[in-house]
Amino acid sequence: MSDYSLDLNDDQQTLVDWVHTFAADVIRPAAEEWDEREEFPWPIVQEAANIGLYGWEFMAANLSDPTGLSIVLAIEELFWGDAGIGLAIFGSGLAAAGISGNGTPEQVMEWVPQCYGTADKVQLGAFCVSEPDAGSDVSSLRTRAVYDEATDEWVLNGTKAWITNGGIADIHVVVAAVDPALKGRGQASFVVPPGTKGLSMGQKYKKHGIKASHTSEVVLEDVRVPGRCLLGGKEKLDEKLARGREAGKTGQKQPAMATFEATRPAVGAQALGVARAAYEYSLAYAKERMAFGRPIIMNQAIAFKLADMKMEIDAARLLVHRAAWMAATRKEFKNGEGSMSKLKAAEVAVWVTEQAIQILGGYGYTREYPVERWHRDAKIFTIFEGTSEIQRLVISRNISGLRIE
Numbered sequence: 001m002s003d004y005s006l007d008l009n010d011d012q013q014t015l016v017d018w019v020h021t022f023a024a025d026v027i028r029p030a031a032e033e034w035d036e037r038e039e040f041p042w043p044i045v046q047e048a049a050n051i052g053l054y055g056w057e058f059m060a061a062n063l064s065d066p067t068g069l070s071i072v073l074a075i076e077e078l079f080w081g082d083a084g085i086g087l088a089i090f091g092s093g094l095a096a097a098g099i100s101g102n103g104t105p106e107q108v109m110e111w112v113p114q115c116y117g118t119a120d121k122v123q124l125g126a127f128c129v130s131e132p133d134a135g136s137d138v139s140s141l142r143t144r145a146v147y148d149e150a151t152d153e154w155v156l157n158g159t160k161a162w163i164t165n166g167g168i169a170d171i172h173v174v175v176a177a178v179d180p181a182l183k184g185r186g187q188a189s190f191v192v193p194p195g196t197k198g199l200s201m202g203q204k205y206k207k208h209g210i211k212a213s214h215t216s217e218v219v220l221e222d223v224r225v226p227g228r229c230l231l232g233g234k235e236k237l238d239e240k241l242a243r244g245r246e247a248g249k250t251g252q253k254q255p256a257m258a259t260f261e262a263t264r265p266a267v268g269a270q271a272l273g274v275a276r277a278a279y280e281y282s283l284a285y286a287k288e289r290m291a292f293g294r295p296i297i298m299n300q301a302i303a304f305k306l307a308d309m310k311m312e313i314d315a316a317r318l319l320v321h322r323a324a325w326m327a328a329t330r331k332e333f334k335n336g337e338g339s340m341s342k343l344k345a346a347e348v349a350v351w352v353t354e355q356a357i358q359i360l361g362g363y364g365y366t367r368e369y370p371v372e373r374w375h376r377d378a379k380i381f382t383i384f385e386g387t388s389e390i391q392r393l394v395i396s397r398n399i400s401g402l403r404i405e
Helices: 010-037 042-050 056-063 069-081 083-090 092-102 105-111 180-186 234-247 255-288 300-328 337-365 371-382 388-400
Strands: 125-128 144-148 153-164 171-177 187-192 199-204 215-226
Touching: 010 042, 010 069, 010 083, 010 371, 042 083, 056 069, 056 092, 069 083, 069 255, 069 300, 083 255, 083 371, 092 105, 092 125, 092 171, 092 187, 092 255, 125 153, 153 171, 153 187, 171 215, 180 187, 180 234, 187 215, 255 300, 255 337, 255 371, 300 337, 337 371, 337 388
Parallel strands: 125 171
Antiparallel strands: 144 153, 144 171, 153 215, 171 187, 199 215
C-alpha cells in the first residue's frame, strides 16, 4: 500500500492549532483597533516574539519542513486572525528571504537573525525593491550602487516605494543597479545594517487595507555599506556581470525575482487566511440570520454562494500547497506554479470577501462587522509581490515558451 496522504502530520497539526489559538485570542480582538490606528502593532509583535512565533528560529524550523507546508499553514492561520497584523509579524520574512536567496551561508547566519532580533529586543527587516517608477518592471530600477575601491564600500543612492517596514526596520535589504545597461542582469542586493547614515523614511502611505502593516518610502542618500554587505560577494557579482556583457543574458535570476518566486506561495497563503475568515463568518451569519421566517441559508441564492466560496478556497489552497511543496523539494516551476498559487488565492480572496459583504447585506458594508475590513485587506494580494497581470504573464511565458509582452 502507498503511504501517500493529504493529511497533515502531527507536527503540522500541532503548529496549526498553536498559531490559530494565538490568532483567535490575541490578533482577532486587536484587529479593529490597529486598523483604525493605522500604526505598527508593536505590542502584538512583542507578544508573538515572547511565545516564539516571531523570530528567525521559528522561520528556520518551519522552512525546514521537507513537505514545504508548515510555513504556509502557519501563515494562513495568522492572516485568518488579521492581514495587517499578520503582515506586521511576517513582513520581516521578505528581507530574510532576500538574504537567504542571494547571500552566502556566512551572510545568512550574520544578517537573518538581525531581521528579527530577540524577545528582549524585537527587530524588523525590510526588503526594498519597488520604486516610484518601477513597480512591476523591476528591471528598470534607478537606485544605483557604485563600488568605491579605495574604501571597499558600496555607495547607494535612490528612492524605494511601497516598502513594508520601510524606515522603521533595523535591516534593510536593497536591490540596486550596478550596471544599468544590463537591466535586471546588472542588479545586486545589499544589506544596509542598523544605524547606517543616509538611509531615511520618506512618506508613510495611507492605505485602503492592511493598515496595521507599516508601508513607506525609503530614501537612500550616499548610503555607504562595507563590501561584505553585497549579498553573494563581489567575485560572484563580477562573474555575473561579465557573462551578461558577453552573452547579453545569464542563466541567473534577478535578485528580486528569485526572492518573489520563493515567497509567492506564502503570499497565496496570506490571501487564503483572509478568504477563509470571511467565508466562515458569513456561513455562521447565514445560519443565524432570519428573514421571511427562516435562516437565510435556506435560500439557494445564499447557500449556493457559500458552496462556491468554500470550493474556490479549497481549490486555491491545493494550488498553494502544491507550490510550497514544489519549492521545498526544489521542483522547477515549469508552468509558473508559484505564480498560479498566488494569482488564484489573491483573486479568490477578493471575490469571497465581496460575497461575504453581499450575504451580510447592509451590515456587511458597515465597520461594525469585520467583513468590510477583510474586503479592503484582500485587494492588496492582487497587487503586491507581482500584480495579477504579472502572474498571468509569468504563467503564459512558461506554458508557451515565448516572450509574451
